[in-house]
Amino acid sequence: MRIPLFIEFEGKKVLIIGGGGVGTSRAKKFIEAGAVVKVLSLAFSDELKELEKAGKVELIEGDAFDRRRLEELLSWSDLVTVAIPNLEVNDLIIDIAKKHKTLVNLANDAEKTEVVVPFEGEVEGIRFAVTTEGKSGVVARKVRDSFRKMLEEDEETLYFLKAMYHLKQYMKANNVPVQLRMKLYFVIAADPEFRKLVSREDIEGARRYVEKLVEEYVSGKRKIDESLVKMQF
Template sequence: MRILVIGGGKVGSKRALKFSEYGAEVTVLSLAFSEELSKRDDIKKISLDAREVNREFIRNYDIVITATNNPEVNSRICDLCREERKLCNNPTNPSESSFIVPIFYEDEDIGIAVTTMGKSSIMSKVILDRALEALREDPKILLELKVMADVKAMLKRKVADPSIRYVLYQKIFVDREFESFINNGNVNSAMKRAEEIINESSQ
């Protein structure tokens, strides 16, 4: 995936670093680059005025991010992208974007994406922080996530039909005895109850 980020400031740097983190081939076009970008040899940098970007240049990329401090330039580039059937994200004007780049948190268990549709990046961060705070204050949610992942693996081992697996997965999740075990932190009993429900369905 070839990504073009137009603008080497704070917003452009964040976008470029995030796409690069996920394995994309990233190019940043700007007359000046942030310190973070300057240190990255894996991100290609082109010194060029964004006003000189044309359709032929855009054709070399799959996705374009417009992150200059000039709204007119950002809009013109998104117009060119639409003409070339390229995806374009304009952080300053979501209505011109063909996709949204949310603020994102990820660890080994969960991923949370938040967007305020361009209204306020600060509030996006506030909302994300509060969501993470709520998760940390309720460890039962993450415990239930772990147990349901184990239940899913058990179902794949024991039940061949995907449609039956789906029904059983839902049935286990709403089972009161199963839920009670999780609420009490009794993972082994919860898994035994899940196995009972699976075995009962095959009788």
């Protein structure tokens, strides 16, 4: 079963097999993430050639069925993306990748792929990714765009994020014990006055209010309503 993760790819080594449109798109994505990218193909898009001139990618002319070369490249790679239409190469790559503990993304086979590259978006620090796991890229893109539009129009949620992030930073800076912090996130998020300040877009007021609440809960002046915490878990 696949699970969604956000993984830091700065400095990770990525091999792309295929120098066409899909291979180019995947290469650009990983380059932007700071990965070290190599592309193995018999031919390369003009865009990849320009990226090579800029020193952003290494292009390797060769056959995807060349086992000796695959062994060498996959032993180097953290992730391999197969972006060619010929499905026959998949089993060979999967076999070699397992030996070298290299993750496999099959852009040509949604069912057999180990890693899914989703459609992603971001609004004011809220990142999200969508996949239909091969059923329809068009639908996944539409859902991604719907999420983005919804968040862009939902200013209260964006203000809520800013206020909650301040709460997190404040509690960490003041060495509030982690177990208490976990409870206070939920308790303060449900506080009517806090939510009222957020809905009014009064971020400064919300920040001052959460600092006051933290001090009162830490000192014991206020008691935690455990039902709010249990309800969230």
